[in-house]
Amino acid sequence: MRIEDASLLARLSALGVEVRPGVSLSEHTSLGIGGTTDLLLVRRYDSIPEVMRLLKSAGFKSRFLGGGTNVLVDDGELSWVALHLPTVTPGVTVEGNSVWADASADLGGMVTYCAKRDLGGMEGLIGVPGSVGGALRMNAGAYGTQIGSYVREVEVYRSATGEIETLRGDDIRFDYRHTSFGPDDVMLRVRLELPSKPFKEIIAGIKVCNEKRRSSQPLNQKSAGCIFKNPPGASAGRMIDELGLKGHRSGDAMVSDRHANFFVNTGSASCADMLKLIEDVRERVRQAYGVELENEVIVWRN
Numbered sequence: 001m002r003i004e005d006a007s008l009l010a011r012l013s014a015l016g017v018e019v020r021p022g023v024s025l026s027e028h029t030s031l032g033i034g035g036t037t038d039l040l041l042v043r044r045y046d047s048i049p050e051v052m053r054l055l056k057s058a059g060f061k062s063r064f065l066g067g068g069t070n071v072l073v074d075d076g077e078l079s080w081v082a083l084h085l086p087t088v089t090p091g092v093t094v095e096g097n098s099v100w101a102d103a104s105a106d107l108g109g110m111v112t113y114c115a116k117r118d119l120g121g122m123e124g125l126i127g128v129p130g131s132v133g134g135a136l137r138m139n140a141g142a143y144g145t146q147i148g149s150y151v152r153e154v155e156v157y158r159s160a161t162g163e164i165e166t167l168r169g170d171d172i173r174f175d176y177r178h179t180s181f182g183p184d185d186v187m188l189r190v191r192l193e194l195p196s197k198p199f200k201e202i203i204a205g206i207k208v209c210n211e212k213r214r215s216s217q218p219l220n221q222k223s224a225g226c227i228f229k230n231p232p233g234a235s236a237g238r239m240i241d242e243l244g245l246k247g248h249r250s251g252d253a254m255v256s257d258r259h260a261n262f263f264v265n266t267g268s269a270s271c272a273d274m275l276k277l278i279e280d281v282r283e284r285v286r287q288a289y290g291v292e293l294e295n296e297v298i299v300w301r302n
């Protein structure tokens with residue numbers, strides 16, 4: 001989708017928005033998959049309500065792209081524009097045990113920044129790729145840690161009201177890879193409360209998690225992490241593996257031969273290839289185990 005109206009472009013520019021025309025989102029997703037659209041870099045959080053009003057009244061649909069690490073974007077010319085909050089490193093400030101982090105901050109970078117200030121608890125999250133905002137929206141977790149446990153406040157643009165609101169952590173539900181945020185809410189900033197822990201101890205914990213991850217996950221291949229959520233009491237990866245589906249493919253989309261819940265782009269996989277593989281595996285698991293696997297990856301169709 002292209003914004004060509006000069007007056008709209010001028011108004012966006014006055015709000016500090018940089019419009020990059022015709023960007024391939026394959027360059028902005030960890031799967032290396034995605035079609036083309038205008039990419040709008042929104043540098044000021046406070047301008048978001050006005051930017052959204054402008055786009056809506058001009059008839060543009062839009063989606064916020066965070067780190068692009070848990071999303072499968074459709075192929076071809078996209079029917080919506082992509083918005084992105086650029087990262088300003090580190091995007092984190094610490095006061096006592098309170099940590100304010102921008103949604104655009106890198107999640108791993110935030111964990112390390114806090115570790116250096118003797119604030120721990122999030123060691124398990126160190127290798128989870130993506131932004132703080134993305135982690136927050138889906139309550140990312142690994143090795144027994146979920147980001148939601150530490151959340152005290154969230155600043156969020158609420159699509160329902162068109163305003164920026166501050167929500168108390170207690171008023172947000174954080175479940176397994178799911179939160180009570182609306183699908184179009186945009187995470188802006190979060191305040192976490194982290195336990196004090198000596199840096200050395202945190203680093204030791206981080207090392208253990210990194211080793212586990214390196215030994216079981218295809219970290220050097222293009223993926224979106226786990227494709228399916230784990231069903232209650234079971235492991236999607238183990239089930240897919242037991243069905244002998246490692247290496248199973250659709251075009252260049254392939255079930256990783258290292259971890260069967262990671263689907264990797266081995267070359268120039270399209271969204272259609274990946275979706276076909278997802279449906280094929282879901283169907284085989286349904287037939288073999290009577291279990292309906294639910295996507296963890298977020299699919300953005302046209």
Ligand code: EPU
Nearest residue numbers: 142143144216225226228229230235237238241258259260
């Ligand atoms: N397993 C297999 N074959 C495989 C993969 C796994 O037999 O191909 C077995 C493992 O040997 C293990 C069990 O299945 O006995 C569980 O595997 P693993 O420890 O890798 O955990 P997982 O349930 O597959 C979850 C998260 C990961 C997270 C790890 C570590 C989900 C969907 N996945 O994976 O998160 O890193 O635990 O905490 O909850 C993600 O969400 O994208 C993600 C990668």
